[in-house]
Amino acid sequence: MAVREMTKLTLGPIAYHWSAGMRRDFYARIADEAPVDEVYLGEVICSKRAPFHEGDLPETIARLERAGKTVIVSTLAEVMLTRERKATADLAAMESPEIEVNNAAGLYERGARAHRIGPFMNAYNEATIAWMAGQGATHVCLPAELPGQAIAVAARAARDLGLGVEVQVFGRASLAVSARCYHARAHGRTKDNCQFVCEEDADGMPLRTRDDAPILRVNGIQTQSESYLTLLPEAPRLVADGVTHLRLMPQAVDMVAVADLFRAILDGRTGPGEAEERLTTLCGETALSNGFYHGAAGYRRIAMATPA
Protein backbone atom coordinates (compact mmCIF):
# COMPACT_ATOMS: atom_id res chain seq x y z
CA MET A 1 0.00 0.00 0.00
CA ALA A 2 2.76 2.40 0.90
CA VAL A 3 4.08 2.48 -2.64
CA ARG A 4 0.65 3.07 -4.10
CA GLU A 5 0.06 5.97 -1.75
CA MET A 6 3.28 7.58 -2.93
CA THR A 7 2.25 7.22 -6.55
CA LYS A 8 1.59 10.57 -8.15
CA LEU A 9 -1.46 11.39 -10.21
CA THR A 10 -0.77 13.85 -12.99
CA LEU A 11 -2.97 15.85 -15.33
CA GLY A 12 -1.64 15.92 -18.89
CA PRO A 13 -1.72 19.03 -21.10
CA ILE A 14 -5.07 19.96 -22.66
CA ALA A 15 -4.94 18.54 -26.18
CA TYR A 16 -7.90 20.55 -27.51
CA HIS A 17 -8.51 24.17 -28.40
CA TRP A 18 -10.40 25.09 -25.26
CA SER A 19 -11.03 28.81 -24.94
CA ALA A 20 -9.03 30.88 -22.48
CA GLY A 21 -12.13 31.16 -20.28
CA MET A 22 -12.71 27.42 -20.25
CA ARG A 23 -9.10 26.84 -19.35
CA ARG A 24 -9.19 29.34 -16.48
CA ASP A 25 -12.31 27.72 -15.02
CA PHE A 26 -10.89 24.26 -15.53
CA TYR A 27 -7.59 24.92 -13.80
CA ALA A 28 -9.24 26.86 -10.97
CA ARG A 29 -11.33 23.79 -10.20
CA ILE A 30 -8.33 21.47 -10.59
CA ALA A 31 -6.38 23.65 -8.16
CA ASP A 32 -9.17 23.66 -5.60
CA GLU A 33 -10.62 20.19 -5.87
CA ALA A 34 -8.66 17.61 -7.87
CA PRO A 35 -6.41 15.14 -6.04
CA VAL A 36 -3.70 15.41 -8.70
CA ASP A 37 -0.11 16.09 -7.67
CA GLU A 38 1.32 17.43 -10.91
CA VAL A 39 -0.15 19.38 -13.80
CA TYR A 40 1.27 19.74 -17.32
CA LEU A 41 0.42 22.98 -19.12
CA GLY A 42 1.21 24.39 -22.54
CA GLU A 43 0.15 23.86 -26.15
CA VAL A 44 1.35 20.53 -27.50
CA ILE A 45 -0.68 20.11 -30.70
CA CYS A 46 -1.00 23.34 -32.72
CA SER A 47 1.25 26.39 -32.57
CA LYS A 48 -1.54 28.57 -33.99
CA ARG A 49 -3.57 28.11 -30.82
CA ALA A 50 -0.90 29.19 -28.36
CA PRO A 51 -1.54 32.99 -28.55
CA PHE A 52 -5.08 32.42 -27.27
CA HIS A 53 -3.99 31.14 -23.90
CA GLU A 54 -0.25 31.54 -23.35
CA GLY A 55 -0.78 34.98 -21.77
CA ASP A 56 -2.61 33.27 -18.90
CA LEU A 57 0.23 30.83 -18.30
CA PRO A 58 2.04 32.69 -15.46
CA GLU A 59 -1.20 33.17 -13.55
CA THR A 60 -2.28 29.56 -14.05
CA ILE A 61 1.11 28.32 -12.89
CA ALA A 62 0.93 30.49 -9.77
CA ARG A 63 -2.63 29.38 -9.05
CA LEU A 64 -1.75 25.69 -9.28
CA GLU A 65 1.45 26.06 -7.29
CA ARG A 66 -0.40 27.87 -4.51
CA ALA A 67 -2.66 24.81 -4.36
CA GLY A 68 0.40 22.62 -3.83
CA LYS A 69 0.63 21.19 -7.35
CA THR A 70 3.88 20.74 -9.23
CA VAL A 71 3.64 22.43 -12.62
CA ILE A 72 5.44 21.33 -15.78
CA VAL A 73 5.20 23.03 -19.17
CA SER A 74 5.06 20.74 -22.22
CA THR A 75 6.56 21.61 -25.60
CA LEU A 76 5.03 21.11 -29.06
CA ALA A 77 4.93 17.61 -30.52
CA GLU A 78 5.63 18.88 -34.03
CA VAL A 79 8.27 21.49 -34.75
CA MET A 80 8.64 22.65 -38.32
CA LEU A 81 7.79 26.34 -38.75
CA THR A 82 9.81 29.31 -37.51
CA ARG A 83 7.27 30.11 -34.81
CA GLU A 84 7.33 26.48 -33.62
CA ARG A 85 11.11 26.47 -33.47
CA LYS A 86 11.07 29.72 -31.50
CA ALA A 87 8.36 28.54 -29.09
CA THR A 88 10.39 25.40 -28.40
CA ALA A 89 13.61 27.34 -27.90
CA ASP A 90 11.87 29.79 -25.54
CA LEU A 91 10.51 27.01 -23.33
CA ALA A 92 13.82 25.16 -23.39
CA ALA A 93 15.53 28.31 -22.06
CA MET A 94 13.29 28.51 -18.97
CA GLU A 95 14.76 27.88 -15.53
CA SER A 96 11.41 27.13 -13.95
CA PRO A 97 8.96 25.52 -13.97
CA GLU A 98 10.13 22.15 -15.25
CA ILE A 99 9.67 21.37 -18.91
CA GLU A 100 8.48 18.25 -20.71
CA VAL A 101 10.04 17.87 -24.15
CA ASN A 102 7.96 16.38 -26.98
CA ASN A 103 10.25 16.87 -29.97
CA ALA A 104 13.96 16.30 -30.62
CA ALA A 105 14.26 20.02 -31.41
CA GLY A 106 13.50 20.62 -27.73
CA LEU A 107 16.17 18.13 -26.68
CA TYR A 108 18.68 19.95 -28.85
CA GLU A 109 17.77 23.33 -27.34
CA ARG A 110 17.68 22.04 -23.79
CA GLY A 111 21.05 20.32 -23.90
CA ALA A 112 22.11 18.63 -20.66
CA ARG A 113 19.86 20.72 -18.40
CA ALA A 114 17.20 18.75 -16.52
CA HIS A 115 13.99 17.97 -18.41
CA ARG A 116 11.19 15.45 -18.69
CA ILE A 117 10.62 13.27 -21.73
CA GLY A 118 7.08 13.56 -23.12
CA PRO A 119 4.93 10.81 -24.67
CA PHE A 120 5.71 11.98 -28.23
CA MET A 121 9.44 11.29 -27.76
CA ASN A 122 9.11 7.54 -28.41
CA ALA A 123 10.89 6.26 -25.32
CA TYR A 124 9.99 2.65 -26.08
CA ASN A 125 12.82 0.80 -24.41
CA GLU A 126 15.50 0.64 -21.74
CA ALA A 127 18.35 1.53 -24.12
CA THR A 128 16.63 4.72 -25.28
CA ILE A 129 15.69 5.62 -21.71
CA ALA A 130 19.30 5.10 -20.59
CA TRP A 131 20.47 7.34 -23.44
CA MET A 132 17.98 10.04 -22.47
CA ALA A 133 18.90 9.81 -18.79
CA GLY A 134 22.53 10.38 -19.74
CA GLN A 135 21.48 13.60 -21.51
CA GLY A 136 19.69 15.14 -18.55
CA ALA A 137 16.24 13.50 -18.57
CA THR A 138 14.81 13.15 -15.06
CA HIS A 139 11.47 11.62 -15.95
CA VAL A 140 9.97 9.74 -18.86
CA CYS A 141 6.39 9.35 -20.07
CA LEU A 142 6.10 6.08 -22.01
CA PRO A 143 4.19 5.81 -25.32
CA ALA A 144 0.49 4.99 -24.89
CA GLU A 145 0.73 1.94 -27.15
CA LEU A 146 3.43 0.19 -25.11
CA PRO A 147 2.12 -3.16 -23.75
CA GLY A 148 2.22 -3.99 -20.04
CA GLN A 149 5.16 -6.39 -20.25
CA ALA A 150 7.33 -3.77 -21.94
CA ILE A 151 6.15 -1.11 -19.48
CA ALA A 152 7.40 -3.29 -16.64
CA VAL A 153 10.87 -3.66 -18.22
CA ALA A 154 11.09 0.03 -19.13
CA ALA A 155 9.89 1.15 -15.70
CA ARG A 156 12.44 -0.99 -13.87
CA ALA A 157 15.25 0.36 -16.03
CA ALA A 158 14.11 3.95 -15.60
CA ARG A 159 13.81 3.66 -11.83
CA ASP A 160 17.25 2.08 -11.60
CA LEU A 161 18.53 5.25 -13.28
CA GLY A 162 16.61 7.41 -10.80
CA LEU A 163 14.00 8.59 -13.30
CA GLY A 164 10.30 9.12 -12.70
CA VAL A 165 8.16 6.88 -14.92
CA GLU A 166 4.78 7.96 -16.23
CA VAL A 167 2.02 6.11 -18.08
CA GLN A 168 -1.24 7.48 -19.44
CA VAL A 169 -4.12 5.83 -17.59
CA PHE A 170 -7.06 7.93 -18.75
CA GLY A 171 -8.21 9.78 -21.84
CA ARG A 172 -8.09 9.51 -25.60
CA ALA A 173 -4.81 8.11 -26.86
CA SER A 174 -2.85 10.12 -29.40
CA LEU A 175 -2.74 7.86 -32.47
CA ALA A 176 -1.11 10.13 -35.04
CA VAL A 177 0.02 13.65 -35.85
CA SER A 178 0.34 15.19 -39.29
CA ALA A 179 1.40 18.46 -40.87
CA ARG A 180 -2.11 18.72 -42.27
CA CYS A 181 -5.02 19.98 -40.20
CA TYR A 182 -7.92 17.56 -40.48
CA HIS A 183 -10.28 19.86 -38.64
CA ALA A 184 -9.75 22.51 -41.30
CA ARG A 185 -10.05 19.87 -44.03
CA ALA A 186 -13.45 18.71 -42.72
CA HIS A 187 -14.66 22.29 -43.15
CA GLY A 188 -13.16 22.74 -46.60
CA ARG A 189 -10.31 24.90 -45.34
CA THR A 190 -6.55 24.59 -44.93
CA LYS A 191 -4.37 25.01 -41.88
CA ASP A 192 -3.44 28.57 -42.82
CA ASN A 193 -7.07 29.76 -43.00
CA CYS A 194 -8.56 27.36 -40.46
CA GLN A 195 -10.45 30.09 -38.55
CA PHE A 196 -9.93 27.87 -35.50
CA VAL A 197 -12.87 25.57 -36.21
CA CYS A 198 -11.30 23.07 -33.81
CA GLU A 199 -12.65 25.21 -30.98
CA GLU A 200 -16.11 23.76 -31.72
CA ASP A 201 -15.08 20.30 -30.57
CA ALA A 202 -14.04 20.33 -26.92
CA ASP A 203 -13.57 16.57 -26.95
CA GLY A 204 -12.40 16.16 -30.54
CA MET A 205 -14.37 15.81 -33.79
CA PRO A 206 -15.87 12.34 -34.12
CA LEU A 207 -15.24 10.26 -37.23
CA ARG A 208 -17.55 7.32 -37.89
CA THR A 209 -17.23 4.51 -40.39
CA ARG A 210 -19.69 4.22 -43.28
CA ASP A 211 -21.39 1.56 -41.13
CA ASP A 212 -21.89 4.31 -38.54
CA ALA A 213 -19.49 2.86 -36.01
CA PRO A 214 -17.49 5.43 -34.02
CA ILE A 215 -13.79 4.97 -34.79
CA LEU A 216 -11.50 8.02 -34.37
CA ARG A 217 -11.39 11.62 -33.18
CA VAL A 218 -9.81 14.52 -35.00
CA ASN A 219 -8.10 17.27 -33.02
CA GLY A 220 -6.49 19.63 -35.52
CA ILE A 221 -3.34 17.93 -36.80
CA GLN A 222 -3.80 15.12 -34.28
CA THR A 223 -5.81 11.92 -34.64
CA GLN A 224 -6.97 10.35 -31.40
CA SER A 225 -8.68 7.18 -30.29
CA GLU A 226 -12.46 7.28 -30.13
CA SER A 227 -12.36 5.44 -26.81
CA TYR A 228 -10.95 6.77 -23.59
CA LEU A 229 -7.87 4.71 -22.82
CA THR A 230 -8.52 3.57 -19.24
CA LEU A 231 -6.16 1.64 -16.98
CA LEU A 232 -8.13 1.59 -13.75
CA PRO A 233 -8.05 -2.03 -12.49
CA GLU A 234 -4.54 -2.13 -13.99
CA ALA A 235 -3.31 0.84 -11.93
CA PRO A 236 -2.06 -1.17 -8.91
CA ARG A 237 -0.22 -3.50 -11.29
CA LEU A 238 1.48 -0.51 -12.97
CA VAL A 239 2.61 0.76 -9.59
CA ALA A 240 3.90 -2.67 -8.57
CA ASP A 241 5.87 -2.74 -11.83
CA GLY A 242 7.62 0.52 -10.99
CA VAL A 243 5.48 3.22 -12.60
CA THR A 244 5.64 6.32 -10.38
CA HIS A 245 3.24 8.69 -12.14
CA LEU A 246 -0.19 8.01 -13.63
CA ARG A 247 -1.37 10.50 -16.25
CA LEU A 248 -4.96 11.60 -16.76
CA MET A 249 -5.61 13.42 -20.04
CA PRO A 250 -8.18 16.23 -19.85
CA GLN A 251 -11.43 15.26 -21.58
CA ALA A 252 -14.80 16.99 -21.61
CA VAL A 253 -15.99 15.05 -18.57
CA ASP A 254 -15.83 15.73 -14.83
CA MET A 255 -12.07 15.44 -14.43
CA VAL A 256 -12.19 16.03 -10.68
CA ALA A 257 -14.42 12.98 -10.33
CA VAL A 258 -12.10 10.99 -12.61
CA ALA A 259 -9.09 11.94 -10.50
CA ASP A 260 -11.00 11.03 -7.32
CA LEU A 261 -11.62 7.53 -8.68
CA PHE A 262 -7.98 6.92 -9.53
CA ARG A 263 -6.89 8.26 -6.15
CA ALA A 264 -9.39 5.97 -4.43
CA ILE A 265 -8.04 2.92 -6.29
CA LEU A 266 -4.45 3.81 -5.38
CA ASP A 267 -5.36 4.39 -1.74
CA GLY A 268 -7.30 1.10 -1.60
CA ARG A 269 -10.54 2.91 -0.71
CA THR A 270 -12.45 1.56 -3.73
CA GLY A 271 -12.43 -1.81 -5.42
CA PRO A 272 -11.63 -1.97 -9.15
CA GLY A 273 -15.11 -3.21 -10.06
CA GLU A 274 -16.90 -0.36 -8.34
CA ALA A 275 -14.45 2.24 -9.64
CA GLU A 276 -14.87 1.07 -13.23
CA GLU A 277 -18.63 1.11 -12.90
CA ARG A 278 -18.54 4.70 -11.69
CA LEU A 279 -16.11 5.74 -14.41
CA THR A 280 -18.34 4.18 -17.06
CA THR A 281 -21.23 6.29 -15.78
CA LEU A 282 -19.06 9.44 -15.72
CA CYS A 283 -17.97 8.94 -19.34
CA GLY A 284 -21.49 8.53 -20.72
CA GLU A 285 -21.51 7.11 -24.23
CA THR A 286 -17.75 7.11 -24.71
CA ALA A 287 -16.29 3.61 -24.71
CA LEU A 288 -13.40 2.77 -22.41
CA SER A 289 -10.45 0.73 -23.70
CA ASN A 290 -7.28 -0.92 -22.45
CA GLY A 291 -6.23 -3.04 -25.44
CA PHE A 292 -2.75 -1.49 -25.85
CA TYR A 293 -1.80 -2.45 -22.30
CA HIS A 294 -2.88 -6.04 -22.87
CA GLY A 295 -1.10 -6.34 -26.22
CA ALA A 296 -4.39 -6.33 -28.13
CA ALA A 297 -6.05 -3.87 -30.52
CA GLY A 298 -6.08 -0.56 -28.69
CA TYR A 299 -9.82 -0.01 -28.90
CA ARG A 300 -10.60 -3.26 -27.08
CA ARG A 301 -11.67 -3.49 -23.49
CA ILE A 302 -10.15 -6.54 -21.88
CA ALA A 303 -11.23 -7.86 -18.50
CA MET A 304 -8.39 -8.31 -16.01
CA ALA A 305 -7.91 -12.03 -15.38
CA THR A 306 -6.83 -11.58 -11.79
CA PRO A 307 -7.52 -8.25 -10.11
CA ALA A 308 -4.36 -6.98 -8.48
Added chain:
Amino acid sequence: MSLAELICPAGTPAALRTAVDAGADAVYCGFQDATNARNFPGLNFTPDELAEAVVYAHARGTKVLLALNTYPPAGKVDLWRQAADLGVRLGVDAFIVADMGVADYIARAHPQARLHLSVQAAASSPEAIRYYCAHFGVRRVVLPRILTIPEIRQIKREIPCEIETFIFGNHGLMVEGRCSLTNYLTGQSTNMDGVCSPAGDVEYARHADGAMSSRLAGFTIARFGPEEKAGYPTICKGRYTAPHRPEGYYAFEEPVSLNLSRLLPELIEAGVHAFKIEGRQRSKSYVRGVVRAFRAAVDDIRAGRQADMADLVALTEGQKQTQGAFETKKWR
Protein backbone atom coordinates in the same frame (compact mmCIF):
# COMPACT_ATOMS: atom_id res chain seq x y z
CA MET B 1 28.34 9.82 -56.89
CA SER B 2 27.42 12.90 -54.93
CA LEU B 3 24.49 14.49 -56.70
CA ALA B 4 20.94 13.14 -56.93
CA GLU B 5 21.57 9.60 -55.83
CA LEU B 6 18.65 7.30 -56.57
CA ILE B 7 17.67 5.20 -53.54
CA CYS B 8 15.47 2.27 -54.57
CA PRO B 9 13.27 -0.23 -52.75
CA ALA B 10 14.31 -3.87 -52.45
CA GLY B 11 11.59 -5.90 -50.77
CA THR B 12 13.02 -9.21 -51.97
CA PRO B 13 16.33 -10.50 -53.34
CA ALA B 14 14.81 -10.55 -56.82
CA ALA B 15 13.62 -6.96 -56.49
CA LEU B 16 17.06 -5.96 -55.27
CA ARG B 17 18.77 -7.43 -58.35
CA THR B 18 16.14 -5.78 -60.52
CA ALA B 19 16.71 -2.37 -58.93
CA VAL B 20 20.49 -2.73 -59.21
CA ASP B 21 20.24 -3.74 -62.88
CA ALA B 22 17.85 -0.86 -63.59
CA GLY B 23 20.36 1.69 -62.37
CA ALA B 24 19.84 2.26 -58.66
CA ASP B 25 22.68 4.10 -56.92
CA ALA B 26 21.63 2.45 -53.67
CA VAL B 27 18.99 -0.01 -52.55
CA TYR B 28 17.36 -0.25 -49.14
CA CYS B 29 16.11 -3.42 -47.53
CA GLY B 30 15.44 -5.14 -44.22
CA PHE B 31 15.46 -8.45 -42.39
CA GLN B 32 12.41 -10.71 -42.06
CA ASP B 33 11.39 -9.42 -38.64
CA ALA B 34 10.17 -6.44 -36.64
CA THR B 35 13.44 -4.53 -37.05
CA ASN B 36 12.16 -2.72 -40.15
CA ALA B 37 9.03 -0.80 -41.01
CA ARG B 38 7.93 -3.07 -43.88
CA ASN B 39 7.63 -6.29 -41.89
CA PHE B 40 5.12 -7.80 -44.31
CA PRO B 41 4.62 -11.50 -45.13
CA GLY B 42 6.72 -12.63 -48.10
CA LEU B 43 9.04 -9.62 -47.97
CA ASN B 44 12.59 -8.99 -46.84
CA PHE B 45 15.83 -10.92 -46.48
CA THR B 46 17.31 -13.81 -44.56
CA PRO B 47 20.91 -13.23 -43.44
CA ASP B 48 22.14 -15.48 -46.28
CA GLU B 49 20.07 -13.62 -48.83
CA LEU B 50 21.37 -10.29 -47.61
CA ALA B 51 24.96 -11.57 -47.81
CA GLU B 52 24.44 -12.53 -51.46
CA ALA B 53 22.62 -9.29 -52.17
CA VAL B 54 25.49 -7.18 -50.82
CA VAL B 55 27.95 -9.06 -53.04
CA TYR B 56 25.68 -8.64 -56.08
CA ALA B 57 25.12 -4.94 -55.47
CA HIS B 58 28.72 -4.08 -54.65
CA ALA B 59 29.97 -5.90 -57.76
CA ARG B 60 27.86 -3.43 -59.76
CA GLY B 61 28.75 -0.32 -57.81
CA THR B 62 25.45 -0.10 -55.94
CA LYS B 63 25.24 0.57 -52.20
CA VAL B 64 23.05 -1.40 -49.80
CA LEU B 65 21.27 0.44 -46.98
CA LEU B 66 19.83 -1.65 -44.16
CA ALA B 67 16.59 -0.40 -42.60
CA LEU B 68 16.57 -0.84 -38.80
CA ASN B 69 13.97 1.85 -38.53
CA THR B 70 11.44 0.61 -36.00
CA TYR B 71 11.31 1.16 -32.24
CA PRO B 72 12.23 -1.87 -30.10
CA PRO B 73 9.81 -2.33 -27.21
CA ALA B 74 11.51 -2.73 -23.83
CA GLY B 75 12.85 -6.25 -23.35
CA LYS B 76 13.43 -6.87 -27.08
CA VAL B 77 16.33 -4.53 -27.79
CA ASP B 78 18.72 -7.41 -28.52
CA LEU B 79 16.96 -8.28 -31.79
CA TRP B 80 17.85 -4.82 -33.18
CA ARG B 81 21.42 -4.99 -31.88
CA GLN B 82 21.96 -8.41 -33.44
CA ALA B 83 20.58 -7.14 -36.73
CA ALA B 84 23.03 -4.23 -36.63
CA ASP B 85 25.97 -6.51 -35.82
CA LEU B 86 24.98 -8.78 -38.68
CA GLY B 87 24.68 -5.85 -41.06
CA VAL B 88 28.20 -4.76 -40.20
CA ARG B 89 29.53 -8.29 -40.78
CA LEU B 90 27.79 -8.48 -44.15
CA GLY B 91 29.22 -5.14 -45.21
CA VAL B 92 26.13 -3.02 -45.71
CA ASP B 93 26.95 0.59 -46.56
CA ALA B 94 24.68 2.35 -44.08
CA PHE B 95 22.02 1.78 -41.44
CA ILE B 96 18.70 3.61 -41.52
CA VAL B 97 17.70 4.13 -37.89
CA ALA B 98 14.99 5.90 -35.90
CA ASP B 99 15.27 4.81 -32.25
CA MET B 100 17.81 6.70 -30.14
CA GLY B 101 18.80 3.53 -28.31
CA VAL B 102 19.50 1.75 -31.60
CA ALA B 103 21.42 4.75 -32.95
CA ASP B 104 23.46 5.00 -29.76
CA TYR B 105 24.30 1.29 -29.87
CA ILE B 106 25.55 1.39 -33.45
CA ALA B 107 27.48 4.61 -32.87
CA ARG B 108 29.28 3.04 -29.91
CA ALA B 109 29.67 -0.59 -31.04
CA HIS B 110 30.42 0.21 -34.69
CA PRO B 111 31.84 3.72 -34.81
CA GLN B 112 32.89 3.27 -38.43
CA ALA B 113 29.33 2.48 -39.55
CA ARG B 114 27.43 5.11 -41.51
CA LEU B 115 24.08 6.16 -40.02
CA HIS B 116 21.11 7.59 -41.88
CA LEU B 117 18.23 9.01 -39.89
CA SER B 118 14.98 7.33 -40.95
CA VAL B 119 11.85 9.25 -41.82
CA GLN B 120 10.44 7.31 -38.87
CA ALA B 121 12.43 9.60 -36.54
CA ALA B 122 10.28 12.53 -37.74
CA ALA B 123 13.09 15.06 -37.66
CA SER B 124 11.45 18.07 -39.34
CA SER B 125 13.54 20.99 -38.10
CA PRO B 126 17.24 21.91 -38.23
CA GLU B 127 17.45 21.57 -34.44
CA ALA B 128 16.04 18.03 -34.40
CA ILE B 129 18.36 16.97 -37.21
CA ARG B 130 21.36 18.57 -35.52
CA TYR B 131 20.53 16.61 -32.36
CA TYR B 132 20.98 13.30 -34.19
CA CYS B 133 24.07 14.52 -36.06
CA ALA B 134 25.75 15.78 -32.90
CA HIS B 135 25.07 12.73 -30.75
CA PHE B 136 25.12 9.79 -33.13
CA GLY B 137 27.13 11.09 -36.07
CA VAL B 138 24.19 10.83 -38.47
CA ARG B 139 25.39 11.54 -42.02
CA ARG B 140 22.07 11.82 -43.81
CA VAL B 141 18.48 12.61 -42.85
CA VAL B 142 15.44 11.26 -44.66
CA LEU B 143 13.01 14.17 -44.39
CA PRO B 144 9.34 13.73 -43.48
CA ARG B 145 7.00 14.23 -46.45
CA ILE B 146 5.52 17.35 -44.86
CA LEU B 147 7.89 20.09 -45.96
CA THR B 148 7.75 22.54 -48.87
CA ILE B 149 10.76 23.02 -51.12
CA PRO B 150 11.59 26.46 -49.66
CA GLU B 151 11.51 24.86 -46.21
CA ILE B 152 13.85 22.08 -47.37
CA ARG B 153 16.23 24.69 -48.81
CA GLN B 154 16.22 26.53 -45.48
CA ILE B 155 16.88 23.32 -43.50
CA LYS B 156 19.77 22.40 -45.78
CA ARG B 157 21.51 25.68 -44.90
CA GLU B 158 21.34 24.88 -41.20
CA ILE B 159 22.36 21.23 -40.94
CA PRO B 160 25.71 19.44 -41.25
CA CYS B 161 24.42 16.33 -43.09
CA GLU B 162 22.96 15.21 -46.42
CA ILE B 163 19.24 15.28 -47.19
CA GLU B 164 17.23 12.46 -48.73
CA THR B 165 13.61 12.99 -49.75
CA PHE B 166 10.86 10.70 -50.98
CA ILE B 167 9.95 11.41 -54.59
CA PHE B 168 7.65 8.60 -55.64
CA GLY B 169 5.23 6.00 -54.27
CA ASN B 170 2.90 5.77 -51.33
CA HIS B 171 2.05 9.16 -49.91
CA GLY B 172 2.41 8.97 -46.15
CA LEU B 173 -0.04 11.30 -44.47
CA MET B 174 0.86 11.02 -40.83
CA VAL B 175 4.17 11.98 -39.32
CA GLU B 176 6.05 8.72 -39.55
CA GLY B 177 7.13 7.13 -36.32
CA ARG B 178 4.27 8.78 -34.47
CA CYS B 179 1.37 6.70 -35.82
CA SER B 180 -0.47 4.02 -33.82
CA LEU B 181 -3.58 3.86 -36.00
CA THR B 182 -2.90 0.29 -37.08
CA ASN B 183 -2.25 -0.87 -33.53
CA TYR B 184 -5.48 0.75 -32.38
CA LEU B 185 -7.55 -1.34 -34.79
CA THR B 186 -5.50 -4.53 -35.21
CA GLY B 187 -3.20 -5.01 -32.21
CA GLN B 188 -0.09 -4.86 -34.40
CA SER B 189 2.10 -1.80 -34.11
CA THR B 190 3.71 0.16 -36.91
CA ASN B 191 6.47 1.41 -34.62
CA MET B 192 7.18 -1.81 -32.71
CA ASP B 193 6.22 -4.52 -35.23
CA GLY B 194 6.81 -2.75 -38.55
CA VAL B 195 3.22 -3.35 -39.61
CA CYS B 196 0.77 -0.98 -41.37
CA SER B 197 -2.83 -1.98 -42.17
CA PRO B 198 -1.83 -5.69 -42.37
CA ALA B 199 -3.18 -7.83 -45.21
CA GLY B 200 -4.21 -10.58 -42.80
CA ASP B 201 -6.84 -8.28 -41.30
CA VAL B 202 -8.25 -7.11 -44.64
CA GLU B 203 -11.55 -8.25 -46.09
CA TYR B 204 -13.76 -7.03 -48.90
CA ALA B 205 -17.53 -7.37 -48.70
CA ARG B 206 -19.94 -7.03 -51.65
CA HIS B 207 -23.31 -5.47 -50.86
CA ALA B 208 -26.65 -6.28 -52.51
CA ASP B 209 -26.59 -2.96 -54.44
CA GLY B 210 -23.20 -3.81 -55.95
CA ALA B 211 -21.26 -1.55 -53.60
CA MET B 212 -18.09 -2.87 -52.02
CA SER B 213 -16.77 -2.31 -48.52
CA SER B 214 -13.12 -2.70 -47.64
CA ARG B 215 -12.56 -3.56 -44.02
CA LEU B 216 -9.64 -3.74 -41.63
CA ALA B 217 -10.07 -5.89 -38.53
CA GLY B 218 -13.85 -5.62 -38.92
CA PHE B 219 -13.93 -1.81 -39.33
CA THR B 220 -15.23 -0.48 -42.62
CA ILE B 221 -12.46 1.79 -43.86
CA ALA B 222 -14.11 2.70 -47.13
CA ARG B 223 -17.20 1.93 -49.16
CA PHE B 224 -17.09 2.04 -52.94
CA GLY B 225 -19.87 2.37 -55.48
CA PRO B 226 -20.47 -0.39 -58.08
CA GLU B 227 -18.52 1.65 -60.66
CA GLU B 228 -15.55 2.38 -58.41
CA LYS B 229 -12.43 0.32 -57.94
CA ALA B 230 -12.26 -0.81 -54.31
CA GLY B 231 -9.07 0.43 -52.68
CA TYR B 232 -6.95 -1.18 -50.00
CA PRO B 233 -8.21 -0.32 -46.50
CA THR B 234 -5.35 1.86 -45.27
CA ILE B 235 -6.73 3.70 -42.25
CA CYS B 236 -5.43 7.16 -43.20
CA LYS B 237 -6.92 6.82 -46.69
CA GLY B 238 -10.37 5.75 -45.56
CA ARG B 239 -13.75 7.41 -46.03
CA TYR B 240 -15.56 8.38 -42.88
CA THR B 241 -18.38 10.63 -41.81
CA ALA B 242 -18.06 13.65 -39.52
CA PRO B 243 -20.73 15.98 -38.12
CA HIS B 244 -20.19 18.44 -41.00
CA ARG B 245 -19.61 15.68 -43.55
CA PRO B 246 -22.56 13.30 -43.22
CA GLU B 247 -22.08 12.20 -46.85
CA GLY B 248 -18.74 10.59 -46.05
CA TYR B 249 -15.38 11.93 -47.20
CA TYR B 250 -11.69 11.19 -47.21
CA ALA B 251 -11.03 12.62 -43.76
CA PHE B 252 -7.24 12.52 -44.13
CA GLU B 253 -6.31 12.13 -47.78
CA GLU B 254 -7.55 10.64 -50.99
CA PRO B 255 -5.81 7.48 -52.15
CA VAL B 256 -3.21 9.30 -54.22
CA SER B 257 0.41 8.48 -54.78
CA LEU B 258 3.31 10.86 -54.52
CA ASN B 259 5.05 11.80 -57.74
CA LEU B 260 7.66 14.56 -57.61
CA SER B 261 9.17 13.91 -61.03
CA ARG B 262 8.37 17.46 -62.15
CA LEU B 263 10.06 18.92 -59.08
CA LEU B 264 13.37 17.04 -59.39
CA PRO B 265 15.40 20.02 -60.67
CA GLU B 266 14.08 22.25 -57.89
CA LEU B 267 14.81 19.61 -55.26
CA ILE B 268 18.40 19.26 -56.50
CA GLU B 269 18.77 23.02 -56.47
CA ALA B 270 17.39 23.10 -52.89
CA GLY B 271 20.25 20.85 -51.81
CA VAL B 272 18.63 17.42 -51.76
CA HIS B 273 21.36 14.82 -52.05
CA ALA B 274 19.36 11.64 -52.57
CA PHE B 275 15.94 10.73 -53.94
CA LYS B 276 14.04 7.88 -52.39
CA ILE B 277 11.51 5.72 -54.19
CA GLU B 278 8.98 4.09 -51.88
CA GLY B 279 7.70 0.56 -52.49
CA ARG B 280 9.44 -2.42 -50.90
CA GLN B 281 6.08 -4.18 -51.13
CA ARG B 282 5.92 -3.67 -54.91
CA SER B 283 6.52 -6.18 -57.71
CA LYS B 284 9.72 -6.62 -59.68
CA SER B 285 8.16 -5.19 -62.81
CA TYR B 286 7.03 -2.09 -60.92
CA VAL B 287 10.50 -1.62 -59.47
CA ARG B 288 12.10 -2.11 -62.90
CA GLY B 289 9.81 0.44 -64.55
CA VAL B 290 10.08 3.10 -61.88
CA VAL B 291 13.82 2.82 -61.36
CA ARG B 292 14.57 2.88 -65.11
CA ALA B 293 12.37 5.91 -65.64
CA PHE B 294 13.85 7.87 -62.77
CA ARG B 295 17.38 6.82 -63.74
CA ALA B 296 16.81 8.31 -67.18
CA ALA B 297 15.19 11.45 -65.75
CA VAL B 298 17.97 12.08 -63.25
CA ASP B 299 20.65 11.47 -65.87
CA ASP B 300 18.92 13.93 -68.22
CA ILE B 301 18.76 16.59 -65.52
CA ARG B 302 22.40 16.11 -64.59
CA ALA B 303 23.38 16.41 -68.23
CA GLY B 304 21.37 19.60 -68.51
CA ARG B 305 18.76 18.05 -70.80
CA GLN B 306 15.00 18.37 -70.53
CA ALA B 307 13.83 15.17 -68.81
CA ASP B 308 11.02 13.20 -70.40
CA MET B 309 8.50 12.40 -67.69
CA ALA B 310 5.95 10.58 -69.84
CA ASP B 311 7.06 7.17 -68.61
CA LEU B 312 6.71 8.25 -65.01
CA VAL B 313 3.23 9.58 -65.54
CA ALA B 314 2.26 6.31 -67.20
CA LEU B 315 3.43 4.36 -64.14
CA THR B 316 0.67 5.85 -62.05
CA GLU B 317 -1.94 5.74 -64.80
CA GLY B 318 -5.45 5.40 -63.45
CA GLN B 319 -4.27 6.64 -60.09
CA LYS B 320 -4.40 10.13 -58.80
CA GLN B 321 -1.08 11.82 -58.19
CA THR B 322 -0.02 14.51 -55.84
CA GLN B 323 3.02 16.64 -55.14
CA GLY B 324 1.83 16.64 -51.55
CA ALA B 325 3.33 19.12 -49.17
CA PHE B 326 6.34 19.78 -51.40
CA GLU B 327 4.60 22.14 -53.77
CA THR B 328 2.46 24.31 -51.55
CA LYS B 329 1.56 25.04 -47.96
CA LYS B 330 -2.10 24.74 -48.98
CA TRP B 331 -1.70 20.96 -48.68
CA ARG B 332 -1.73 21.43 -44.94
